[in-house]
Amino acid sequence: MGTSIGHIALIVRDPARTAELFAGVLGAQVVADCPDGGGHSQTFAKFGGVWFLLRQGEGPSCRNGDHIAFEVSRGQLRDCADKLATFDVEHFMARQDTALYFTDYDNHVFELDAGGTMDEALSGFLRA
Secondary structure (H helix, E strand, O other), X not given: XXXXXXXXXXXXXXXXXXXXXXXXXXXXXXXXXXXXXOOOEEEEEEEOXXXXXXXXXXXXXXXXXXXXXXXXXXXXXHHHHHHHOOOOOOEEEEOXXXXXXEEOOOOOEEEEEOXXXXXXXXXXOOOO
């Protein structure tokens, strides 16, 4: 069984625009126009140690609660909140300003969490 996520694929209308959002807000490393061997262009963005494959198409029609969360420091959280203000995407702080939620241009939801790790949050439930 694998021990880490290899990549996450997201279907987006404009991969370059989404990659620009990820680079501008999250400092993502971007590899654009990488052919897939079948003649299709792909864009990749890496942040939080995870590669995101951005494929062109129609993204989700609505939000349903699914989201991808990254652990960040409080300083990083504030920095990203400031940067998000310059992009045309919905974003808001939550949980006494320890979490920042934002959407990309295609209804994918991301959370930046500065409230501690999941291991810490679940420590009382985890068995040694």
